[in-house]
Amino acid sequence: GNSVTQMEGPVTLSEEAFLTINCTYTATGYPSLFWYVQYPGEGLQLLLKATKADDKGSNKGFEATYRKETTSFHLEKGSVQVSDSAVYFCALSDRNSGSRLTFGEGTQLTVNP
Amino acid sequence: KAGVTQTPRYLIKTRGQQVTLSCSPISGHRSVSWYQQTPGQGLQFLFEYFSETQRNKGNFPGRFSGRQFSNSRSEMNVSTLELGDSALYLCASSFQGYEQYFGPGTRLTVT
Numbered sequence: 001g002n003s004v005t006q007m008e009g010p011v012t013l014s015e016e017a018f019l020t021i022n023c024t025y026t027a028t029g030y031p032s033l034f035w036y037v038q039y040p041g042e043g044l045q046l047l048l049k050a051t052k053a054d055d056k057g058s059n060k061g062f063e064a065t066y067r068k069e070t071t072s073f074h075l076e077k078g079s080v081q082v083s084d085s086a087v088y089f090c091a092l093s094d095r096n097s098g099s100r101l102t103f104g105e106g107t108q109l110t111v112n113p
Numbered sequence: 114k115a116g117v118t119q120t121p122r123y124l125i126k127t128r129g130q131q132v133t134l135s136c137s138p139i140s141g142h143r144s145v146s147w148y149q150q151t152p153g154q155g156l157q158f159l160f161e162y163f164s165e166t167q168r169n170k171g172n173f174p175g176r177f178s179g180r181q182f183s184n185s186r187s188e189m190n191v192s193t194l195e196l197g198d199s200a201l202y203l204c205a206s207s208f209q210g211y212e213q214y215f216g217p218g219t220r221l222t223v224t
Contacts, residue, residue, distance in 0.1 A: 032211065036215075042217055042218075043119075043203055043215040043217045044203065044205075044215040045215070046213070046214065046215075049212065089156065093211070097169065098161060098168055098169045099144055099146055099161055099168075099169070099207055099213060100146070100158045100169050100171070101148075101156075101158065101213060102158070103155060103156040104155075105155050106155060106156075
C-alpha cells in the first residue's frame, strides 16, 4: 500500500534560516504529491503540489521537487518567517486510491524571532 | 468563493451516544472526503462521497458512516461513541477528487 514518511520533528529555526523538511514515499503507480500546512486551531491548507516526475511545486516561497528516482518530495524555503510556524504534512494520492490522501506524520515547525 | 464549512466546530458527547457532523463543500465541488486526525494516529482517511455515492472507504469500523445529499453537502455519523473517537474530524472537497480543500474541522470530545 501507499505510505509517506516525513523527517522526525519538531524543527526549530531562527527567522531567515533555511528550511528543509524531508519527505519520502512508497506508492504503486504514479502518485501526485502534496504539501499541506496546518496552523493552530485550523484545518489543512494546500501549500503546493506536483503531479509528475521532475515537476516543481512552489507557493509563498516554499518549493518541492518530485523526484521519482529517490521517491522524495522535500519541502524547502530559503528564508523562514515567524508566521511560517505551523505543522507541515506531506501527502500523496494515486489513481488506484482515487482522491484518498495518504499523509505523513506531520512536522511541527517553530520559527523564533 | 466560500470555502468548505463544517458544523459544529466543537462537540462534547458521552460514551455510547451518537453524533452527526456536517460538511458543506465549495460550490461546484462534487467530491467530499472525511478524515480523522488524532495525535497518536495522525490523519486517517474515513471515506469519500461523489455524486451521492460512496466511492472509497478507509479502515474504520461500521460505527462510522456517511452520506451525501444531492446538493453535495455531506454528513458523517458515529454511533456508540467510544473514548478513542475523540479527534478532529476534517472534511475536504474537490471538483473531481484531485486537489482537495479542507474545512476547519469539528473537534469531537467523548467523555
